[in-house]
Amino acid sequence: MTLDKTFAPTEIEPRLYEGWEAAGSFAADPTSNAQPFTIMIPPPNVTGSLHMGHALTFTVQDTLVRWRRMQGRDALWQPGTDHAGIATQMVVERLLAAEKVDRRDLGREKFIERVWQWKAESGGTITRQLRRIGASLDWPRERFTMDDGLSEAVRQVFVTLYRQKLIYRDRRLVNWDPKLQTAISDLEVENREVKSHLWHLRYPILGEPGQFIVVATTRPETMLGDTAVAVHPDHPTLARLIGKQAILPLVGRAIPIVADTYADPEKGTGAVKITPAHDFNDFEVGRRHDLPMPSVLDRQARITLAEIEGDLMAIDGVADPEFVRSLDGQDRFAARKAIVVELERLELVETIEPHTHQVPHGDRGGVPVEPLLTTQWYCDAATLAKPAIEAVESGRTVFVPKQWENTFFAWMRDIQPWCISRQLWWGHRIPAWYAPDGTVFVAHDEAGALEQARAQFGPDVVLTQDEDVLDTWFSSGLWPFSTLGWPKQTPEVARYYPGDVLVTGFDIIFFWVARMMMLGIHFMGEVPFRTVYIHGLVRDERGQKMSKSKGNVIDPLELIDTYGADALRFTICALTGPGRDVKLGAARVQDYRSFVTKLWNAARFAEMNDVRVAPDFDPAKASLPLTRWILDAANTAIAEATAALEAYRIDEYAATLYRFTWNTYCDWFLEFAKPALAPGAPVEATAEVRATAAHVLGLILRLLHPSMPFVTEELWDRFGYGPTGSLIRTSWPVAEAVPDAAAAREELDWVVRLIGTVRSVRTEMNVPAGTTTPILLRDATPATLERAERWIEAIRRLARATAVRALTDALPPGSAQAVLDEATVVLPLAGVIDLAAERVRLGKERDKAAAEAQKMAKKLENADFVRRAPEEVVAENRERLGAFEAEVARLAAALQRIT
């Protein structure tokens, strides 16, 4: 079975993964008696390919799932993808554009066919890539948000909420993306800083020739739709104009000057133009003052005059219908320029100041959104939010880290109606049908709508289905139960809802977590998950966000190709602190690849030394200090690793195992084991050491498996710990009592400190590595001397010693000395070391110990400290004072001997 010199992930990983998948190792078992453990995958977009953010979130999820599965839980990690309405439609439209086809020419039905075709051909990219990082998803359960079953869930939810009046149609301002020509929700709008101007425009006062009210605006092109000018009621100079009328330049219409606190006297000129149909604040002002709300921009954000045609009039030097008509059909930015030029010509521009402000942009289309007055479907989020808020307040769902609950609350407590209709083709079509007179019927299908129509109208009428589709997040919001078969009452729904933990980034707390909470509670009567674990974002090594435009994007698949999936996964685990972004570059992954290699080489060493699995090995029967010591240390590692995972401290879990594997098992245990494994060692000791080495290596493989599934499974197989591919289902280790652990710890601790002390002195005194010396112990107790004798082989190897024995005579000339507990360690190095340097070194050691002792003494002299500090703290300080004082004395004596 000889292990290769190095671990070759590219060859081994696919084979292992296929083996697991074929064997059904990832499968949940609804018939099992085990306690379920459920994680719903945040469904990646079907258009997606694996990026570092995915690598982070899926590594964390897989680590948790594999761990719980090993603990014997019936783990369900539910896979699937999201149809991603806008994103997918854009991908297919681009493909069509390459064929010089517009989707409108193709027609809705044909277009949707094309999307499905695209999905069949290219939609599997992300799921293939998930396999590359080792994600143990239960693939036969894979779902897609547009599957029949999930679509049925969507219709069921829509119809139910409609009947409960929690979904309704409303005509109000909506965020309109003129590029994609669809409404979008508040969340899909991102404010971007834009350098522009603030135009101060003069609106003539009606009946007061030569008098103007000056309004400041960032959007002169919307002035055609102005229906008022607002000033603050308490404005010192402008308030007198309230109740008068202004003449809207260019249009010629008279508009009222109204009092409204929305006009901030400190900002701009103190007067603002009110365009209710094209600004959210103005819309509210318009409602308060019952103003007309003409739209002057169409769905492509071009000027349209249809609603103001009748208002146009010619006023010399102020308004010119011909000019206004020339704007019809012009793009909003072209119109802005033209209007400013015309107003300047009319001397109606007072000033133009440079102005930087936040402009809302569509997150997908990337162009400024246009508030537009349209009829859309809305969901009454405020009502649904209440129980969701309550669930988090009462702790039925807990956020980790907890501070994200504040973010959740802040948004949920001020939640706005959720615009759920989209003017797209790819998505869940809204199950609403209209009679010729506009009456709307909401039903599961057309037959249901017809039935309702017959009941209302008597004779059959022709119904047309709503053209719009639902916001993608509407179906994602049902994911925790729609994937389980709901609305059917499947065993899965009963068993795997609610889920245990949702793992995701903070960027979709609003988009997704909040919606799942609202809809899950409403339809299932219970929260969709007990814990929401929020991790950070992946950034590049310098902490910058990865973006294509910056060119700092790292491809996780390339990292996997170069370093292996285990190295990438362990790196992610090690760097994922709570509430911290993960700064990750190839260099880091390379660093942690060394750990994978280290593990591999430790296993090779074991193999070469005939370390074999001993099936009947019992830690409780370990007799040697060395084996008891490493078994005890393993128990500590098991406890720490388990506690870390329970607390979602993936970084601590990784650090604990890194330390235990490398520093404890490799650096000390295997080194100490070498004498016992060497030829000529006592047979019984050799057997116990071998069996223990195998046992603890097995523990390490089990403990590391959740984060490094491939290399651990490979070694598990090669060593024959179990059948091929069985580690994934092997039980998670639990601590097992070790006889006399404290004594073993004390013994090994001393040996480690002795070797460390000797090594330190040798290096500091520049003793050549090849030089060996006896180690002489002065003032050592008989117990110490016996201990040294027991470990003579290890001490020889690790401390470059020829022998260890008591020193009863005078100090040999040219010796180096160090203090270890009650003893002084003496290394006779005549002719090798510089005695003057040794004197300096010992002096420094003594001063250091003396400084510590003095610190302790000073503390203990403080009566307040002795009186008020806890007893054990005072006792500890006394003890340390004693130890330091003894050390100072011994060092001083050592110094004395050479002077």
Add this chain to the structure above:
RNA sequence: GGGCGCGUAGCUCAGCGGGAGAGCACUACCUUGACACGGUAGGGGUCACAGGUUCGAUCCCUGUCGCGCCCA
């Protein structure tokens, strides 16, 4: 403007009331039969700053400065 988070060794971060830590990087030595993707040892920090609470503060409180993010 409101809120959240962060400022600890050159870098990345852990610790968060009683002895300043890890990994990487660095320096020196070591090609010793698992591993140079290695071993051993070492240097390096007024724990952002200023107050306060406390017997005691990197840790708790207040303020200041700097950085990042979210919301308006």
